[in-house]
Amino acid sequence: MSAKLIQKIDWLSILLYFSLVIIGWLNIYSTTLTDENTSVFNLTLPYGKQLFFIGLSVFLIILVLSVEAKFYERFSSIIYLVSLVFLLGLFVFGKNVNGATSWYAIGGMTLQPSEFAKAATALALAKYLSDIQTSINRLKDQLRALLIIAIPALLIIPQPDPGSALVYASFFFVLYREGLSPLYLFIGLVAILLFVATLIFQSAWVAFGSFAIVLLVFIVKKRRNKRTSVLPYLITLIAAIGFSYSVSFIYNNVFEQRHRDRFGLWLRLEKDPQKLDEIRKTIGYNTFQSESAIGSGGFFGKGYLEGTRTKGDFVPEQHTDFIFSTVGEEWGFAGSTLVVLLFSILLLRLLFLAERQKSQFSRIYGYSVASILFFHFAINIGMVIGLLPTVGIPLPFFSYGGSGLWGFTILLFIFLKLDANRINEWL
């Protein structure tokens, strides 16, 4: 920890980080407060534990910043491999908590390796892509990059923790930034659109719509260029229709009813009020409760520690994945908007920092950090305010949990260290 570091490090990010951590803890305190007036340091209660986790984070920050910046690049492969070993180890030594074998129990504490694997994967990916021999536009290299991303995700899925695995999709942004053809982006977007459209309308209508759009594009192209071939358009059309029908098949035959209900609720597909009520009590219970808790906050909220639904434990998992509903209820529109803005500013700041890196490794890593945080932020809050289906991933820096907090802290501060080191690189 030199004077140089203190001078060079991005204090705005640090400020935003601590703001989020502190606001997060205040809300965890409110959510898990019991009637007995116990000390905030009480280690048997979530808020006490979280305070302890935050203390440890500060220690971790110092540790992360003290390490030589080059270390992260040099040892990225090893760090990655170690994290894979830990993920693999879960199949043998893992502890089952709430139906998922995602934890190691060490003494009285539990650690969730998947939270750390994100940083490791980001390092490995940055290392691989920044290699002078890697070209993102070569299929072979694309597949290797994909492999780096997919291995941890595939190890996490069977825990089962599909939410955490989904986060690895965020590396797609990184690949795109580093030169992946926009065709992939386009295909991905179209796939999502077709998926949603198939659920809302029927496959037949989607087929009809696809046909109309493809035909329109083809005609426009044909006018400009007489030699436009019909074949690629035909293939696109067949692919789109085939995709839509397979989505329909999978949705109706492979998905279980609870999955269907989840999507049905999300896309407002269920119109029968009685069934809707049923869904609200079962699969949509969390979303419904969190939406009404947030709505009940009004503009200025009910006041800190005054949230009646928070006190009454109406929103399940409120101190972990649904912590944002506490913000909504007690701090109202003003508070929840502030939190959204803090996250957005942090993300934009990180993206700005990433872009100013001279080293490709640092840039890719920084981009990965922003992408991962963005995914968590967007999916978590989207779920809590009822815009996205329920996916169990935490809100970074906010949600209760040691592994999560430490994972995100390490992820962020490695980048801040790299950023603070950026001038040295070319000396």
Added chain:
Amino acid sequence: MRKLLLSSIVVIIAIVYIGRLSYLQVWNPPTGNLLDDTAIKAIYDYPERGYIYDRNGQLLVANQPAYDVMVIPKDVKALDTLEFCKLLNISKEDFIEKYRKARVYSPRLPSVFVPQLSKGEYALLQEKMRKYEGFYIQKRSLRYYAESTAANVLGYISEVNERDLKKHTYYQSGELIGRQGVEEQYEEVLRGRKGVKFIQKDRFNRVIGPYKNGSYDTLPIQGNDIHLTLDRDLQMYGEQLMVNKRGGIVALDPKTGEILSLVSAPTYDPALLVGRQRSRNYTKLYYDSIANPTFDRGLLAMYSPGSPFKTLNALIALEEEVVNEHTTFTCYHGYRYGRSSFMGCHCNSGARNNMNRGIYESCNSYFANVYRRVIEKYPSPAEGINKWSDHIKSFGLGNYLDYDLPTGKRGRVPGEGEYNRKYGEKRWFATNTISNAIGQGEILTTPIQLANITAAIANRGWYIKPHILKKVGKRDTIAKKYTEKHFTTISPEHFEPVIQGMYDVYNKGTAKWIQVPGIKIAGKTGTVENFTRINGERAQLTDHSIFVAFAPIEDPKIAIAVFVENGYWGNRWAGRIAGLMIEKYIKGEISRKDMEDYVLNGSLEEEYAKPLSGKSFRINDGKDFISINGEKPTIEDER
């Protein structure tokens, strides 16, 4: 472009999320009503409902404890169902059904299992209750009636219905509200204001603690006791006199407009509408369409006023200066008008009647002449009838009297429009309306209106709106409208000859056999023709017996109107009852025991059965079997 993609998405997501938040939190802001918050439960503390006393401080209505057996289904353990059913006096099937309903309502929340145990049942059950886990007894407060009287005046209380909930935001489902009578009229005074405690609940509906340390909680405000203007003893006496008769008695204090008694017969025991059997009893009473006990005849029944109405015509004629008290008309055993119309009269043919005699003999011819002069004073009968009806309306007829009870009828006072509709404009004359002269025909009044006229005559030209509330709690606060004098259009000096005539009704007229010793009463009999439909055909029934009176003449303390349906002669039933009521009120005891016996023992049930019998029947028969000093009155004396 590649550099900006993620930044743009971050900005878009932030905007979308803030938009969604503003929709959730600003567009549909919370109502601010604590009760809309599922996490808060309001627990109410109901104050005791105010007692009701009569004008002399005698208790009419108080409260009694009642005991509901409550159940929380999830706490129920195996029990000896048979013994439990026996204690509660219900069948096993009842038990199963009630338990099922309670479960369906909520396994966690208490519901009423058996409402309102009697004291006996409670005593039996109380000791054994701890054996039945999940069941407990909850105390409630019910109305208690000190005397079985004045059901129509007091009203009753029952659970609020959907309509009440929509109308008054104060009430929650399951709460009680006053219905009919004083309970309805003075609901807010009697009820007080419930207190409320807000409790923080969790999602299993369990109580966690007070909401915000009780800073929103309110204490209950006690209901007020009220004193009515009713005289309990007089009311009960009136009800006793009206047993086996139908009709109404309204007695007013003419100087204050206070309602001393408001009897409707037949009546019912107010205690019937309390407790477990309330609903069943109410249905029974409500659907008794023959005796109609829930119909307050004192306020709602519209009858032709008959001969008592003649006093008004006399007053109007004096005021209009078309006659003076010495003007005489000859009666030809009736009054001939038009070519073939004749109004019969019981006066001997050739009798020359002045106003005094006209009143105490109740001469139809005399009043037909007087009325005709009033109408024909004006250039057209339309103007005449309008002038006449203005006078009539100044006595409070033809409109609600604005008394403080929730039901009423306007009655009917015909005007120009009514006859125009019936005969065509300018195609009718005074003679077409001649039955107004004797209070038959188009004119209709309720007993309370007739009592009010009598009070106005007693006061020589003014009345105060009748009312039932004397004081609230210890405060003597009476609404201003019940202290204001309403003056009639008749000058005070015109009342004396009419009152003299009414006095002579007792001295030498139609009420001479029913004099009350020691009290100077002014009265007027009425015998009113009335009709019904039997199998769709109009049929005449025995005349209604009507009487109005006030006493003492110099310093009136009571003005009374009595209607006895199908009682025949005015003095036979109504006259006697009026006399007894007056004596009871002024002297506190009855000296004319013969009259009292006659009324108490008499029954008109046979008369009421006639039109329902399906056989042909005679009307206006039946002998009076009274004798005074060995002298029997003749039919002539009775009219």
